[in-house]
Amino acid sequence: MIGTVVWGTGNCGRAAIRAVEAHPALRLAAVLVHDPGKVGMDAGELGGVGRELGVLATDEVEAVLATGPRAVVYAASGDTRPEGALADICRAIRAGAVVVTPALHTLYDHRSAPAELREPVLAAIQQGGGSLFVSGVDPGWANDVLPALLSGLGTTVQAIRCQEIFDYSSYDQPDAVRNLVGMGKPMDYQAPMLAPGVPTMVWGGQLRLIARALAAELEDVRETLERRQLERSVRSAAMGEFEAGTQGAVRFEVQGIVGGEPRIVVEHVTRIHPSCAPDWPTPPNQAGAHRVIIEGLPRIEVTVEATDEGGNASAGGNATAVGRLVGAIDWLAEAEPGLYDALDVPLRPVAGKLGRSPR
Template sequence: MISTIVWGTGNVGRLAIRAVDAHPALELTAVIVHNPEKVGRDAGDLGGLDRELGIEATADIDAVLAAAPQAVVYAASGDIRPDDALADIARAIRAGAVVVTPALYALYDPVNAPPEMRETVLDAIKDGGGSLFVSGVDPGWGNDVLPLLVSGLGSTVDVVRCQEIFDYSTYDQPDSVRYLVGMGQPMDYEPPMLAATVPTMVWGGQVRLMARALGVELDEVRETLDRRPLEETVTTTTMGDFEKGTQGAVRFEVQGIVDGEARIVIEHVTRIHPSCAPDWPTPPDGVGAHRVIIEGRPRIEVSVEASDEGGNRSAGGNATAVGRLVGAIDWLVEADPGLYDALDVPIRPAIGKLGRKRS
């Protein structure tokens, strides 16, 4: 069994605890938390399981890493603390661990990552012999291996488009929804997530990785943004009212430009209510989906609808992303130390998981 720790127990960490516990090759040996109120709580409780795992959460990073875990799922946020996240991850690699994480956007495509970030990771690998694989929770596979796989089914390819389409009305994350994305804010409010260059910072690496896999040179990476106001006040079950005239829908694209045309596109369409921007793309059931569209001969469209935690689509998407990361651990442990990306790390069948339940 591969000794594995989960570092951070928010939305991603909660799912990671469950994924590690369910994986037949992994053994959850520690959980690191930052919130003092979580110290001492059982990992099963923090993971939303219906049983205890006999592992108490700790804030003692030194002690956990001193035990030389073979793998670390780094689930702490890197959104507003990228330097701290990089330092934590380098520390775990120096301890000899394989690290998987969604926290470092720039390393979705390590080849084009900032040199100083690459060097920090490569130095840690040289010193400690660990490895790193970064993949997104949006989910990463929806913006790299799935579109690349589907692109190989056509005789010609004109555009590769990856869509995330979601209704946020049941998404219980008011800070992210209202302030980071700007739902329910006046139309002159500038949401941090939509500020110029931020979408490219987050998703540009995946566009570049796909371009590299497809063997094309990008002229540049562009962004587009459209926002729509609510025509009526709406009430959500989890976050209360969103007033008429405030932002009710957002649509943006991160475009890889080839010979002057947008050929590789990651698109997000987000609403707080289905009535807003009904002319924009909608998911099959009106709730949420990830979609890949290959424009070419033939035209190919694949939609993925994942749900978890009582049917929650956002949790389902996150769970598949976490499954991709946790499922890579045993492959990485067997591979040479290194900095890996989605083109290196295969998605494999659920070996040993079919019908398996943990005691």
């Protein structure tokens, strides 16, 4: 079995512990944490497995990497510390590990990534013989392999739209929701995630992957942004009060221009409460969904709803993103060392998974 380390135990890390423990080809070898309060806790408790797994969390990174783990699921955040995340990931690759992660947005399509990000990874691969596969958390498969697959079902394809539609009220990430996205902030607040150019930095790689899959020439990438304020104060069980007059909903598009038109679009529609911007697209369950729309002949529309951790849609989205990453580990372990993307790594069934639960 492939000894696998889970590095980070937040929203994605919890799901990663469960996914590694349930995978028939993987063995949970260690769990790395940053919070001193988590050191010594059993991985089963941190991952919500419902029983002890006999693996205790540690913050001793060098000691864990010195054991030569074959794989690392890097689930620590890279949103506010991209340099730190890159350094951590390179350390793991130099130790010879296959690393899968959602933390480095700019390496989603590594062929278009800046040299200062790509070259340290390639150097680490050369030095240690590890590999890297980066995929998104929104989730990545819904913005790359799913639209690419569905495009093959059509006679003609005029445009591809990938939507994430979510109610953030149950999302247990107050710093990201309030400070990065700006929910509950004054309407003149510049949310870092919505600053011009940032959506392209985060999601532009997905446009390039789809364009490459379809052998289309991406001429430009454009952004659109709409924001709505709350008409009344609302309360989130996870994050508390959001006052009337503050930002309550955001809708933006990252558009890939082909032939002068937006032909490949990643769209995000997020709210802090269903009452805000009710005229915008809504998910069937009011909580969250991912949708791919292929405009053409025939018109194809697929909506995916996922829930986890007691029916939470945000947790379900994280879990499917993590499932894509963890499910790739055994394939990557057999492949040559390298820097891989979503078009390289097949999305495939896992033998022995049917009916299986975490051991």
